[in-house]
Amino acid sequence: MNISDVAEQTGLPAKTIRYYEEIGLVHPDRGANGYRVFADTHLHQLAFLGRARALGFSIEDCRTLLSLYQDKTRASGDVKEIAQEHLNEIDAKIAQLRQMRDTLNDLIRSCAGDTRPDCPILTGLAEGQANS
Amino acid sequence: MNISDVAEQTGLPAKTIRYYEEIGLVHPDRGANGYRVFADTHLHQLAFLGRARALGFSIEDCRTLLSLYQDKTRASGDVKEIAQEHLNEIDAKIAQLRQMRDTLNDLIRSCAGDTRPDCPILTGLAEGQANS
């Protein structure tokens, strides 16, 4: 299997797959021509990585998760801990974005948005109504 | 006013203030010794930038907002348009994070998190229950 087949099947760009090899996440074989040759295991690993990344796990988390995935003697508690920590980060990020959203929304709603220069958004930014 | 005073008053790190000068967001004067000298206008500009950044505006948006702020003939509609577009991006990001959060939360709740190797989080990542 060549890289473009893997790209198609995993939904990952070929560039990303090469990058994942470069940082040691996957280790495809090489053909006599120098091309990367992917076996089904590599395909599965890359699909796994793609899904973990889609859930927002960092590359380093993905590396750990993948090694736990391949370690049949793992403790599920180790996996859950990583996931829970990541969930907390997501929750924190959502809370922060909501805060930003609310402040910004207030400013927007108070702005006429016409051709006149008076703008509560700018005064808000200038005078500190925007402490998020 | 030296840079550390401005840093303290705006809450921005001195490094960031230097960076903002480097990319042309602010133009402090220079003393005979080569030190940056900040007037009140610079202080206000930096505070403005800090608040805009805290609301998640990109540096380029900040640049535009600052120039609109200083243009007394601006149309508030121009400001509002930038803000609205940014609000939409924030909303999209929140929606995406919520999706990730929900999927991840389902996986976490179905995982025992003990010393046994069985782990629905890993099987979910492996088998595609995690298409966010």
Place this chain on the structure above:
DNA sequence: TATAGGGCTTCCAGTGACTGGAAGGTCAAG
């Protein structure tokens, strides 16, 4: 006056996770 410390300067490199592009080798079809 010498020195110690803190603050200031510039410049370079690194972050995370890719992404774009150039230069060039390889393969299959016609």
Place this chain on the structure above:
DNA sequence: CTTGACCTTCCAGTCACTGGAAGCCCTATA
């Protein structure tokens, strides 16, 4: 034998800083 798609590596850029080194400047104290 050529064409065009595919593959390779390597380098640079993204975004918004952040850390650190090397070295000048300023003030206070001995």
